[in-house]
Amino acid sequence: MLKRINERDDRNTEINKKEIPHIRIGDAEFPAPFKSGLEYASPARGTWNIVHTGMLIPEAHEIFVCASCCLRGVVLTAAEMGAMDRFSTVEIREHNLLDGDMEDLVIEGVSDIINKLPKRPPAVLVYTSCVHHFTGVDLDMIYERLRERFPDIDFTDCYMNPIMRKSGLTPDQLMRSRLYTMLHEREINPRAVSIIGNDLPTDEESELMQMLLANDFTVREITSCRTYEEYQEMAESAYYISYYPDAAPGGDMLAERLGGKHIKLKFSFDYEEIDESFAELAGALGINPRKPDEISDARRLCEDELAETKELAGDMPIAIDYTYCTRPLGLAKLLLTHGFNVRRVYLDAVSAGDKEAFDFLKRKYPDLDLAPTVHAGMRFAQAPGHEKLLALGQKAAYFENTNHFVNVVEGGGMMGYEAVYKTARLMREAINNEKNMKELVGIKGLGCESGCCSGI
Amino acid sequence: MKQTSRITSTYSADTMGVCSALFELGGMTIMHDASGCNSTYTTHDEPRWYDMDSMVYISALTEMEAIMGDDEKLLGDIEDAAREYHPGFVAIAGTPIPTMTGFDFEAAAEVLEQRLGIPCFGFPTTGMNTYIHGASMALAGLVDRFIDDPSKDWIEAKLKEVETSDEEVPFKVNLIGLTPLDFSVNGQAESVAAWLKERGFEVGARLAMGSSLEEIGRASECEVNLVVSAAGYEAGLMMYKKFAIPSVIGLPIGPKQSELLEDALRKAAGEYRRFRTSGTIYERTGMTSVKIHPNDLDPVHKDEIVAIIGEGITSFSLANCVRFETGHKTKVLCATECPDNVLREWDVMTPDEDDIILELAGASYIIADPLYEPICPPDAEFIALPSEAFSGRLYRDDIPNLIADPETILRRLS
DSSP: OOBOGGGOHHHHHHHHHSOOSOEEGGGOOSSOOSOOOSBOOOSOOOSOOHHHHHTTSTTOEEEEEEEHHHHHHHHHHHHHHTOGGGEEEEEEOHHHHHHTOHHHHHHHHHHHHHHHOSSOOSEEEEEEEHHHHHTTOOHHHHHHHHHHHOTTSEEEEEEEOGGGTTSSSOHHHHHHHHTTTTOOOOOOEEEEEEEOSOSSOOOTTSHHHHHHHHTTOEEEEGGGOOSHHHHHGGGGEEEEEEOSGGGHHHHHHHHHHHOOEEEEOOOOSOHHHHHHHHHHHHHHHTOOOOOHHHHHHHHHHHHHHHHHHHHHHTTOEEEEETTTOSOHHHHHHHHHTTTOEEEEEEOSSOOGGGHHHHHHHHHHOTTOEEEOSSBGGGGGOOOOSOSOOEEESHHHHHHHTOSOEEOOOGGGGOOTHHHHHHHHHHHHHHHHSOOOHHHHHTSSSTTGGGTTTOOO | OOOEESSOOOOOBHHHHHHHHHGGGTOEEEEOSSSSHHHHIIIIIOTTTTTBOOEEEEOOOOHHHHHHTOHHHHHHHHHHHHHHHOOSOEEEEOOHHHHHHTOOHHHHHHHHHHHHOSOEEEEOOOSSSBHHHHHHHHHHHHHHHHOOOOOHHHHHHHHHHHHHOSSOOOOEEEEEOOOHHHHTTTTHHHHHHHHHHHTTOEEEEEESSSOOHHHHHTGGGOSEEEEOSGGGHHHHHHHHHHHOOOEEEOOOOSHHHHHHHHHHHHHHHHHHHHHHHHSOOSOOOSEEEOOOOTTSSOOOOOOOEEEEEEOHHHHHHHHHHHHHHHOOEEEEEEOSOOOTTTSOTTOEEOOSHHHHHHHHTTOSEEEEOGGGGGGSOTTSEEEEOOOHHHHTTTTGGGOOOTTTOTHHHHTTOO
């Protein structure tokens, strides 16, 4: 629990009497259940940011051109990753806004850094910011000049402009597409597949990987590339597969530019939708769809795992948050329909992919509680932590103040039926074993430390 | 100037400095920005975030609101939150986009104050200066708005006590410039207060770690301020302009530096007390820093140079300590804003990585945050002195308490 500042009981007692901002899903509206306003940042920091994601390109160097308030978070992300040797900055100062020399600052600053690097990187990701957008900086000219000066380096334009998060592609979508702009066109290998847009590697045991490998496809992911050349080999892919929603624009871009086919799969906890997704994949790849008995076996495994978990969990309350996976309401639906006591889902908006689950839950489980994560009132929303509650996701764990939680972000590389049975197993593990929630949720970029973004 | 850092970090920015300075006072601080500043501040700049319930928010500015000049969205959101959560005051801190769109911080604060009936501040930070700039604005703002003259009853009682007491009435000292960005949460702030008490002083308000807004409101009962970081300089000046209370600049690091600091505090406080009790004063400097000049008490007897990179007042206090206790030459490389005349004549301002690299040439020892180590000459001995303001939480557990244990650094200097 938070310590009351200066023991100001008058203020805090009044606040504590209020219930946390929440709404019954039966009363909630799609896609924004909560009014926008001042925003709070919880201490749960496990999701990846644009520094982590950019570092997935092996041997690449990141250069951020921003004001110091914007640089501060990204430079320390790089420092905490132990990747300062792949990260540099150009600092915008007040006089640059008045002098009109923003283009020069980027060109000369980036050039200066490249010339000082002990080894010439094969690729440089230049991140510009809101300031460049608002001053109408000529980015095309900047990159043209940089490519003239450094013809041996691949440059790509990346963006740290959160002010654009509600205008066109989100910064997350942009970042996941910029990851692949430096792939050079090469001869297509009809048996090569790239899974794109994930921060975390797809689980080897997932049906997606099993299907691809069983049909002799060479499967690549940026998370497994260890050299820049390995990264370039992704360009020979005949198929680009995405299952992370924000990766889709990058997949479309790749298909258009390099000539492969983009297959958009759905990450889902719904058996029918999983089957549809894999049938679509089989059709697109020209391989045999999964046989009915394979599907039956997969469903049986899921049901067995869920039943075992339900027996252990009993009526233990469960909270889920949107950082666990892209379909938190789909997961709530799965668990509720299997008898679990899902009390609350933390989200600030309902994604298009979760619309069906939202509608279902609204009808069948109208008392399911929805709570925001950034609403100003969430500053005071952390539970006392007296109750044994299972959380799926870091933000749910923080707000519910529980050490029984599944520490996964962004789906954790799970896909298909595997996401169902693995989640059930992880729930049992979390019920049986406490974690140090305070310590774990503060780590930025969960999974990054495993080496998948360490370059070489 | 290319304003580049190939491999070193960035100091916390002015926007975050405002938040840090006001964190413990029961207000509501809003960073007027799209996103990012709040998670940066709460992750890297604010060690108190997990355990204390301060209200620090972001306005979540969007492109359309910025382009259309929809300031009412911000004002309405703040009003809603303030009515719900009852802060003692409201502060808005700026970032690059409001700077570019010409957001009128002062006017916004005035409108909010009229609507809410509580003190409201608009701090025109730009996100393009270091935390010192923002914390300085905020602390000066506190002095301006919350500190009034002592009550007549208090003054009369105090005068009577001073005039009639058989023993010397202890001088009361405010501490100005305390934030975790410079002092972390490892007990350094408490150690400064403990040092004052050991030396027979009474500790007044601590701006702004460890005092309530009410205690800060009584800071004018003190007779001298100890300005412990550059962030406290403007507030110290304002204390002088408003109440004629002088300030002494420095930190008690090591025996000799501490002794000099104590002498300066006693002198300044004594003059103020005479001024208060007799109405006359023969010397009142306002701001006194304990600087050691080459020809004054010159303790240097070694040729090796110790370079210290960091915030100005901590660095020059540590440099003095090193000179006195080890006899080394010292040079401060100050990478954050520092008022004129605070640093010694041979210290340098080094805002960029390139400036620092040049100045480090010839140094035998370098005392700095570990994130500076990659640019240090390999033949110099590197002594880590982590700073929250530079490396955030990365080396928090290794930040020494320079006040209580200067030997942590000194024992590394042969």
